[in-house]
Each structure stands twice: as structure tokens, then as C-alpha cells.
Amino acid sequence: MAKRAMMEVVDQDPVASLRILFGRLLEDAEIGAVLVAQHLNKGGVPMPALVTDPERFEYADPLAPAFPINAAKIVSRLSRRPAGETVAAVLRPCEIRAFIELVKLKQGNMHDVLLLGIDCPGAFGNTDYARYVEGNGSRSSVDFLTAAIRGKTSTEDGLDISPACKACEHPVPENADVIIGMLGVDVKSSLFLYAGTPRGEELLSKLNFSEIREPEDRRSAVVELLERRIAYRDRMFEKTTEATADLEKLTAYLANCVNCYNCRVACPVCYCKECVFLTDVFDHEPAQYLRWARRKGILKMPSDTIFYHLTRLAHMSTACVGCGQCSNACPNNIPVMELFRTIAACTQRAFGYEAGRSADDEPPLSAFREREFSEVTGGKD
Amino acid sequence: MKEYEPTIIAFVCNWCTYTAADLAGTSRLIQPHNVRLIRMMCTGMVDPKYVIKSLLEGADAVLISGCHPGDCHYINGNLKARRRVKLLKEILPRFGFDERRLKMTWIGASEGIDFAETVRSMVLEIKALGPNEARRQIM
Ligand code: SF4
Ligand code: SF4
Numbered sequence: 001m002a003k004r005a006m007m008e009v010v011d012q013d014p015v016a017s018l019r020i021l022f023g024r025l026l027e028d029a030e031i032g033a034v035l036v037a038q039h040l041n042k043g044g045v046p047m048p049a050l051v052t053d054p055e056r057f058e059y060a061d062p063l064a065p066a067f068p069i070n071a072a073k074i075v076s077r078l079s080r081r082p083a084g085e086t087v088a089a090v091l092r093p094c095e096i097r098a099f100i101e102l103v104k105l106k107q108g109n110m111h112d113v114l115l116l117g118i119d120c121p122g123a124f125g126n127t128d129y130a131r132y133v134e135g136n137g138s139r140s141s142v143d144f145l146t147a148a149i150r151g152k153t154s155t156e157d158g159l160d161i162s163p164a165c166k167a168c169e170h171p172v173p174e175n176a177d178v179i180i181g182m183l184g185v186d187v188k189s190s191l192f193l194y195a196g197t198p199r200g201e202e203l204l205s206k207l208n209f210s211e212i213r214e215p216e217d218r219r220s221a222v223v224e225l226l227e228r229r230i231a232y233r234d235r236m237f238e239k240t241t242e243a244t245a246d247l248e249k250l251t252a253y254l255a256n257c258v259n260c261y262n263c264r265v266a267c268p269v270c271y272c273k274e275c276v277f278l279t280d281v282f283d284h285e286p287a288q289y290l291r292w293a294r295r296k297g298i299l300k301m302p303s304d305t306i307f308y309h310l311t312r313l314a315h316m317s318t319a320c321v322g323c324g325q326c327s328n329a330c331p332n333n334i335p336v337m338e339l340f341r342t343i344a345a346c347t348q349r350a351f352g353y354e355a356g357r358s359a360d361d362e363p364p365l366s367a368f369r370e371r372e373f374s375e376v377t378g379g380k381d
Numbered sequence: 382m383k384e385y386e387p388t389i390i391a392f393v394c395n396w397c398t399y400t401a402a403d404l405a406g407t408s409r410l411i412q413p414h415n416v417r418l419i420r421m422m423c424t425g426m427v428d429p430k431y432v433i434k435s436l437l438e439g440a441d442a443v444l445i446s447g448c449h450p451g452d453c454h455y456i457n458g459n460l461k462a463r464r465r466v467k468l469l470k471e472i473l474p475r476f477g478f479d480e481r482r483l484k485m486t487w488i489g490a491s492e493g494i495d496f497a498e499t500v501r502s503m504v505l506e507i508k509a510l511g512p513n514e515a516r517r518q519i520m
């Protein structure tokens with residue numbers, strides 16, 4: 001059985017080589033379908049597509065620096081009931097971590113999916129990706145990659161990966177079944193595959209890979225990247241804490257919010273089937289608005305903006321994986337991710353929890369003990 | 382000038398603290414009139430958004446009070462409530478709320494005196510703290 005393997009890259013093109021690997025999953029490894037990002041429209045953003053025909057990986061490009069959607073919700077759709085076949089899902093680390101959160105909420109299942117995680121050098125926001133493609137043409141994924149895994153993610157025209165990616169301390173998808181490693185590897189000549197689980201090991205064996213040692217430079221490449229990301233993250237926490245330190249500041253921070261709720265639609269771990277903010281509860285009588293306005297003298301419309309964000313923070317910050325899709329989806333460029341990650345860091349720390357770490361950790365708001373947190377009830381428990 | 386009288390929203394469990402409040406009333410224990418009781422079937426029903434809404438709309442403090450651990454009629458609603466209060470105590474102070482504006486207690490049905498005392502001391506504490514400015518601070 002192979003735990004670690006080296007996959008040779010053909011024509012110096014890791015994307016083309018992965019396409020061959022995906023085809024082999026269908027032909028040689030009893031995989032029913034592969035979920036992988038594909039360019040459906042030339043030059044467009046690659047979107048997740050479910051592929052069953054080995055000939056249809058022509059435009060698959062999971063290495064493109066684009067991240068239009070956190071596919072955790074899609075994997076949840078594909079796995080919440082048995083489909084009778086195994087789906088291999090090619091995902092970024094934050095998609096896997098979000099999926100693990102959904103599994104814990106019984107909105108997905110690990111058994112029928114095989115998670116192929118890719119080392120993630122980061123991705124551009126939607127609008128920046130469009131500009132990036134305009135300036136770079138078709139080989140842009142490979143060019144971006146080779147520079148990005150060496151730490152250079154910014155481009156000459158001043159574009160850079162999203163703040164969420166710059167602050168992400170999980171570039172390696174540790175909890176995938178198979179990890180497609182690029183850090184510390186020359187991706188124009190080979191990719192490093194290794195198994196994170198026994199199922200991953202089985203897959204590598206079915207594909208006839210032989211065992212190798214971990215590439216020498218990998219560990220140091222990961223450590224170096226983490227250092228940079230954690231430094232960025234901590235600066236971001238500090239800045240955001242300062243910018244939202246009281247309600248007046250928070251109001252200013254969220255002043256451009258139009259209550260479109262795109263951030264919660266895009267959020268992979270906002271798991272409610274029906275969000276209370278979209279129900280009749282918030283269908284207030286006209287006279288009610290006037291009463292509120294009269295009491296304060298002035299009422300922002302649409303109303304309940306602060307209420308919405310604070311409630312979402314209370315409901316899901318313990319599950320936030322920091323993927324940044326909330327910021328990506330915001331039409332008004334509000335730094336939503338920065339706010340949510342900053343608060344999530346506190347709420348997750350308070351419960352000794354880390355979202356997405358393991359399917360065995362209990363979500364903090366579903367588990368509870370008879371004796372705990374006695375400070376909350378004035379020392380009595 | 383009239384002395385500042387805080388408003389406290391109290392989410393109380395029907396089976397215990399509500400009964401205790403009733404007992405405090407019928408026993409004619411003197412109680413400040415600052416508390417607005419909201420009877421819940423269990424503290425496990427108090428969604429964080431009720432607390433957030435109360436504080437944003439200008440309540441000076443929120444009290445959540447239910448059955449002692451082991452006594453909850455729905456087995457563990459009170460323990461879930463305690464985690465939610467813990468959560469809110471992490472979040473709200475980051476936006477300038479004083480942590481003392483949110484309190485949780487266990488008060489059983491026969492503990493009328495305890496209820497009266499909890500409310501009395503809470504009113505004193507919040508009076509010293511001054512009014513919650515949230516309503517004025519957000520538009
Ligand atoms: S709140 Fe934002 S960063 Fe956190 S998981 Fe949801 S979309 Fe991702
Ligand atoms: S996406 Fe942006 S504008 Fe829309 S609700 Fe979220 S923060 Fe507000």
C-alpha cells in the first residue's frame with residue numbers, strides 16, 4: 001500500500017496531469033463521479049461540475065486561482081443520502097473543513113465521498129479573478145501556481161489573493177483522504193500525493209502508485225507559508241477589533257450593508273434551511289418602523305442590519321472556517337470575513353474548538369456538560 | 382431629576398423561576414418594578430437573538446433564569462442555555478457591551494426569596510453601571 005507517492009507531471013503542466021488522474025479515478029478506481037472545478041465558459045470562473053465521462057475533464061482546472069463558491073454545500077447535497085456510488089470531490093482545504101462542519105450537523109456524510117484536497121496557495125476574489133484572466137490568457141493557472149507556492153501571489157497589475165486566503169493558516173488539507181501536495185514541490189515536474197486516511201491509501205494503491213519519501217523541502221515550505229499567514233491574520237484581528245470596538249464603530253463598519261443576505265447564502269456553514277431573517281418575523285408592520293424611528297429619531301432602512309450580523313455571529317461563528325466567501329459575495333465590499341473570523345477566533349477559543357479540524361469534535365452548541373462554565377451562573381453549577 | 386431606573390428583560394422558565402417570581406409576589410416580598418418577565422417553556426428556548434434584540438433595543442440588562450442543573454423539565458435545556466450565554470458573553474463585550482448586562486441564574490420554583498434578591502441586586506448593579514447606550518449608538 002502506498003501512503004506517499006509522486007505523480008509525474010506531463011509537458012510541465014500540472015493541470016493537464018491532474019485531468020489524466022481524474023480520468024483514471026473513473027476508469028481504474030471504482031469512482032462513480034468526480035466533482036471538480038471546470039471552466040464551463042472559456043476564460044470564465046471555474047465552477048464545480050460533476051463528471052462521469054473520463055473524456056470530459058478537458059476544462060477541469062482545480063488549480064485556477066478562483067474561488068467562486070465554497071463547494072462544501074454541494075458535497076453535502078451529494079452525500080446527505082447514499083447515492084450507491086462513491087463521488088471523489090476535489091476541494092480546497094477550507095471546503096473540506098466546512099464540509100466537516102456540515103457532517104457534524106447531519107447535513108452530509110463522509111462515507112460516500114472521497115475527499116481529494118489540494119494544497120491551497122490562495123485564490124483571487126471574483127472580480128479580481130476576471131481581471132487576472134483578462135491580463136493573462138489560458139496558461140494562467142500554472143504561472144500563478146509556480147509563483148504562488150514560492151510565496152509570490154501578487155501580480156504586476158496590482159492584483160493579489162483575497163484577504164481570507166492571506167490570513168488562512170490551513171493551506172494543507174490535512175483531513176482529506178488524499179492530499180495533492182504542491183508546497184515544496186516543483187509542480188512543473190511532479191506532484192506529491194499522500195494519503196490522510198486508510199481509504200486514501202487504498203485509492204493510491206488502486207492507482208498503482210509506489211511509495212516514496214516526503215519531498216525534502218515540503219516541511220520548510222509549509223512552515224514558512226504559515227508564518228506569513230499567521231502574521232497577516234493577527235494584524236487583521238487587531239485592525240478589525242479596533243474598527244468594531246463599540247456599536248458606533250460597528251455601525252460605521254457595516255454602514256454600506258443593504259441586508260441582501262448574500263453573505264449568509266454564500267457561507268458554507270450557515271446551515272439553517274430557512275433563515276429567520278427571511279421569515280415573517282421580519283415582515284414588520286409599517287407602523288412598527290415609524291414607532292422605531294420615532295423612538296430613536298432616525299432609523300436606517302433596511303433596518304435590523306446590526307441585529308442580523310450579531311445574530312449570525314452568535315449562530316455560526318463557532319463553525320466559521322474563514323473561507324472568505326461572505327466577503328466575496330458582498331456587493332458593497334464590506335469586510336465581512338474579517339469581522340467573522342475575528343469573532344470566530346474568540347468564540348472557538350472559548351469552547352476549545354476549531355471548526356473543521358475533525359468530524360469527531362462535538363460542535364460547541366450541540367454538546368454540553370452538567371458541570372462547566374460555572375462563571376456564567378455566578379459560580380454556581 | 383428622577384433617578385435612573387433600568388429596564389431588565391428577564392427570560393424565565395415557566396417551571397421554576399417564573400413560579401419563583403410568582404411566589405415572591407404572593408409572599409409580598411418587595412420587588413423593584415424594573416423587570417419585564419418573559420415566560421418561556423424552558424431556558425433552552427432562549428435563542429441568542431432574543432438577547433441581542435433586547436440589548437439593541439435599549440434594555441439595560443437581560444436576565445435568563447431557569448431550573449437548577451438536573452431539574453430541567455426537558456432534561457438539558459438549561460445546560461444548552463448556559464452554553465449560549467457563555468457564547469454571548471464572548472461576543473457582546475467585543476462590541477462594547479458591559480458583560481454585566483447579561484446574567485444567568487438557576488432559581489427553583491420554591492426560591493421566591495432568591496428571585497427577589499437576584500432582581501434587587503441586579504437593579505443596583507445596573508444602576509451603578511448606567512444606561513445601555515445601544516439604542517442611541519446604532520441608527
Ligand atoms: S462566515 Fe464567511 S469566512 Fe466564515 S465560513 Fe461563512 S463565508 Fe466562510
Ligand atoms: S452581503 Fe454585504 S450587503 Fe449583503 S447582507 Fe452581507 S454584509 Fe450586507
Ligand code: FES
Nearest residue numbers: 394423447453454
Ligand atoms: S424546564 Fe426550566 S430550564 Fe428547562
